Amino acid sequence: MDINWHDLFIVGNPLILGSQIAILLSVIGIVALLTYLKRWKWLWREWLTTVDHKKIGIMYILAGVLMFFRGGVDGLMMKAQTSRPEMNFLDAQHYNEVFTTHGVIMILFAAMPLLIGIMNYVIPLQIGARDVAFPQLNALSFWLFFSGAMLFNISFVIGGSPDAGWAAYFPLAGKEFTPGIGNNYYAVAIQIAGIGTLISGINFIVTILKMRAKGMTLMKMPMFTWTSFIASVIIVSAFPIFTVALALMTLDRIFGTHFFTLSGGGMDMMWVNLFWLWGHPEVYIVVLPAFGMFSEVIATFSRKMLFGYKSMVFSVVGIALLSMLVWVHHFFTMGAGPAVNSVFSITTMMIAIPTGVKMFNWLFTMRKGRIEFSTAMLWALAFIPCFLIGGITGVMLAMSAADYQYHNTLFLVAHFHYTLIPGVVFAVFAGLYYWWPKMFGHMLNEKLGKIHFWLFTIGFNVTFMPMFFLGLDGAVRRSYTYSAESGFAPLFLVSAIGAVILALGFATFCYNIYWSARYADRNISNDPWNARTLEWATASPAPFYNFAKVPEVKTLDAFWYMKKHNEGLTLSDDEIKEIHMPSNSGLPFYMGIIFGITGFLLVFEWKLAALVAAVGIIIGLIIRSFDYNDGFHVTVDEIKETEKSWRSSDGKGVKNHVG
Amino acid sequence: MEKHKNGFPVTHVLGFIMSLVLTFGALGVALKTSLPFTTIIWIIGSLAIIQAALQLYMFMHMNEGEDGTANTINVISGFLVAVVAVAGSIWVMSFGM
Numbered sequence: 001m002d003i004n005w006h007d008l009f010i011v012g013n014p015l016i017l018g019s020q021i022a023i024l025l026s027v028i029g030i031v032a033l034l035t036y037l038k039r040w041k042w043l044w045r046e047w048l049t050t051v052d053h054k055k056i057g058i059m060y061i062l063a064g065v066l067m068f069f070r071g072g073v074d075g076l077m078m079k080a081q082t083s084r085p086e087m088n089f090l091d092a093q094h095y096n097e098v099f100t101t102h103g104v105i106m107i108l109f110a111a112m113p114l115l116i117g118i119m120n121y122v123i124p125l126q127i128g129a130r131d132v133a134f135p136q137l138n139a140l141s142f143w144l145f146f147s148g149a150m151l152f153n154i155s156f157v158i159g160g161s162p163d164a165g166w167a168a169y170f171p172l173a174g175k176e177f178t179p180g181i182g183n184n185y186y187a188v189a190i191q192i193a194g195i196g197t198l199i200s201g202i203n204f205i206v207t208i209l210k211m212r213a214k215g216m217t218l219m220k221m222p223m224f225t226w227t228s229f230i231a232s233v234i235i236v237s238a239f240p241i242f243t244v245a246l247a248l249m250t251l252d253r254i255f256g257t258h259f260f261t262l263s264g265g266g267m268d269m270m271w272v273n274l275f276w277l278w279g280h281p282e283v284y285i286v287v288l289p290a291f292g293m294f295s296e297v298i299a300t301f302s303r304k305m306l307f308g309y310k311s312m313v314f315s316v317v318g319i320a321l322l323s324m325l326v327w328v329h330h331f332f333t334m335g336a337g338p339a340v341n342s343v344f345s346i347t348t349m350m351i352a353i354p355t356g357v358k359m360f361n362w363l364f365t366m367r368k369g370r371i372e373f374s375t376a377m378l379w380a381l382a383f384i385p386c387f388l389i390g391g392i393t394g395v396m397l398a399m400s401a402a403d404y405q406y407h408n409t410l411f412l413v414a415h416f417h418y419t420l421i422p423g424v425v426f427a428v429f430a431g432l433y434y435w436w437p438k439m440f441g442h443m444l445n446e447k448l449g450k451i452h453f454w455l456f457t458i459g460f461n462v463t464f465m466p467m468f469f470l471g472l473d474g475a476v477r478r479s480y481t482y483s484a485e486s487g488f489a490p491l492f493l494v495s496a497i498g499a500v501i502l503a504l505g506f507a508t509f510c511y512n513i514y515w516s517a518r519y520a521d522r523n524i525s526n527d528p529w530n531a532r533t534l535e536w537a538t539a540s541p542a543p544f545y546n547f548a549k550v551p552e553v554k555t556l557d558a559f560w561y562m563k564k565h566n567e568g569l570t571l572s573d574d575e576i577k578e579i580h581m582p583s584n585s586g587l588p589f590y591m592g593i594i595f596g597i598t599g600f601l602l603v604f605e606w607k608l609a610a611l612v613a614a615v616g617i618i619i620g621l622i623i624r625s626f627d628y629n630d631g632f633h634v635t636v637d638e639i640k641e642t643e644k645s646w647r648s649s650d651g652k653g654v655k656n657h658v659g
Numbered sequence: 660m661e662k663h664k665n666g667f668p669v670t671h672v673l674g675f676i677m678s679l680v681l682t683f684g685a686l687g688v689a690l691k692t693s694l695p696f697t698t699i700i701w702i703i704g705s706l707a708i709i710q711a712a713l714q715l716y717m718f719m720h721m722n723e724g725e726d727g728t729a730n731t732i733n734v735i736s737g738f739l740v741a742v743v744a745v746a747g748s749i750w751v752m753s754f755g756m
């Protein structure tokens with residue numbers, strides 16, 4: 001247990017010193033502000049101990065936006081470094097760290113929480129449930145994710161960041177070639193967050209299977225619920241593989257085993273194999289809920305039922321099956337031979353079929369619809385051509401022989417940004433603009449929204465389109481610089497300018513959140529978009545018990561049906577019954593902290609101390625198993641009071657006002 | 660399902676102890692004996708399968724067949740994932756041999 005204390009805090013780099021100071025100041029600022037406003041108790045009661053799926057969802061989204069900012073700054077730093085040949089902004093080592101943390105943070109700590117956050121808020125409401133199946137477990141999921149994310153994020157100021165790429169390929173990621181502790185952060189922090197994600201997956205599967213409102217058969221579920229359900233199934237199938245792989249990596253790095261090392265009979269490529277056995281399904285885990293959001297948005301703003309609902313469901317299931325069968329396309333160049341490579345080429349191309357089906361369904365949904373160009377709809381419209389570019393270049397990459405040419409170039413980087421940004425980030429923006437009124441009782445400003453939209457989509461294309469051509473010209477990925485003679489300079493510069501426009505777009509979004517929180521009209525109804533699914537049948541923001549009376553579902557687009565037939569929209573006093581709700585608990589928060597501490601000690605290879613801290617985890621589990629708290633009942637009077645604040649007094653319709 | 664009791668969870672504790680025994684047994688065979696390589700692989704492979712079965716019954720409520728179809732679907736999908744991950748990995752990592 002000898003640790004070089006000089007290594008603990010990274011010193012000597014002005015950028016990092018600046019961040020250290022900024023972090024310190026913001027922590028002091030937040031603590032001071034909370035104390036000044038006397039908000040500690042409020043924070044504890046309303047947020048840290050909450051088991052309400054809506055608040056957990058909002059915390060996920062907040063964390064996701066913050067992490068998107070962090071990952072975005074990483075992206076901008078890389079774009080600045082490569083904007084001119086032979087730039088001296090980041091050195092090679094620093095560039096390695098930055099693309100590694102960028103990749104991990106964007107996928108695991110930005111895309112995932114943004115999607116799981118929206119799922120958390122929306123799914124129970126969409127299926128007419130009062131919470132998820134296991135509310136306290138849901139809080140545990142969040143705190144484990146948060147703990148893992150924070151652990152990963154402090155790496156760059158304490159101990160050093162991982163630097164072996166977001167896929168952490170062995171043998172480079174092993175102790176032999178990367179002796180520092182940076183990659184321990186990768187192994188441990190992702191593990192902790194991953195446990196949280198796995199638990200979320202289980203929770204959503206049970207919620208969707210067991211807690212739907214009366215009458216909502218599987219084939220009457222909203223599309224977002226369907227895609228989230230299938231994404232959860234993939235989570236449960238694929239994440240355990242990553243759990244095992246990361247555990248083996250931890251054993252290799254911290255306890256001296258030889259699973260993936262070059263010496264001692266290890267098999268370095270086995271890591272790559274296991275990583276992508278999880279990694280490819282993972283991209284479908286993030287893209288499927290996003291597809292579901294686009295489906296809701298497109299149906300709502302075309303004023304039409306989703307075209308080809310059944311074929312949508314079948315293609316989602318098909319995508320899920322195929323997603324487990326394509327992983328080798330990430331390492332065709334390992335050279336596993338013509339049989340292996342051809343099989344995986346074909347399975348990969350086959351995924352284009354169900355995806356294409358979905359594309360046409362969206363287009364046909366819009367056909368002859370009365371399209372309303374709201375900001376949410378604009379994101380969905382821009383998604384289609386942009387994602388198409390990502391998809392077509394994906395089919396190019398799927399040809400294993402051709403991949404030997406594209407592999408490891410910026411062509412690939414452009415490809416996956418063309419799938420992940422339209423497929424996930426556009427979707428999250430669409431979802432946020434669409435569900436914001438449901439979450440907060442006011443809309444995001446549409447005018448700012450449109451500025452945000454145009455800056456972001458234009459910036460996105462200007463940033464990544466040149467990278468296709470750079471890649472075809474031979475520019476390799478993960479390279480911190482290039483020479484003037486290479487001729488890459490003009491396209492790199494265009495790309496860097498695009499990144500600035502992109503950043504301005506994101507800044508507009510942040511400003512929009514602020515502006516709307518302060519000035520937006522609170523006089524919106526529970527259903528400002530004239531939408532189709534059940535989440536719009538209750539108040540905005542939804543009361544903590546979600547529905548005073550759970551609606552009965554007769555058809556697809558249940559709320560639309562209720563509105564058209566004027567059924568079930570009113571609430572009479574004798575329909576109100578006591579509601580049973582789960583109690584808050586501090587245990588998930590405690591578990592997050594103790595996991596974080598244990599993880600931190602493990603990262604620094606202080607094994608004994610980590611073991612002692614791990615006892616705290618066991619204690620948490622024991623406390624939980626003796627917890628017989630069965631929740632509490634909301635009284636009829638309280639429900640009446642809440643419902644009266646948004647329903648009009650004669651019991652018909654709603655007031656145009658939210659509490 | 661049984662009624663909710665606050666009694667001592669005998670099967671769980673038993674399952675837990677047996678899992679530990681099987682795991683450390685495998686570790687012992689692999690690290691502390693000098694049997695031939697193939698024998699070791701066969702022994703620890705069998706121990707793994709026994710343990711998987713044990714856990715399915717002791718912890719995963721396999722025998723509480725309240726919802727038959729759901730159980731069947733779960734077992735089939737779990738089996739598929741296992742086949743893809745194990746057989747797939749062997750096939751790929753042996754370069755298609």
Ligand code: HEM
Pocket residue numbers: 072075076078079099100102103104106107111164165166167413417420421424425463476477478479499502
């Ligand atoms: C917001 C604007 C973004 C910018 C400017 C950006 C820029 C970049 C750049 C310059 C690279 C490295 C290229 C190289 O190899 O040298 C990169 C890699 C990567 N990006 Fe992004 N990116 C952005 C958003 C995203 C998002 C939203 C995701 C995922 C959801 C993402 C995932 C990745 C991944 C996985 C890598 C590979 C990291 C590695 O090589 O290990 N990026 N990005």
Ligand SMILES: [Cu+2]
Pocket residue numbers: 279280283326327329330
């Ligand atoms: Cu893939």
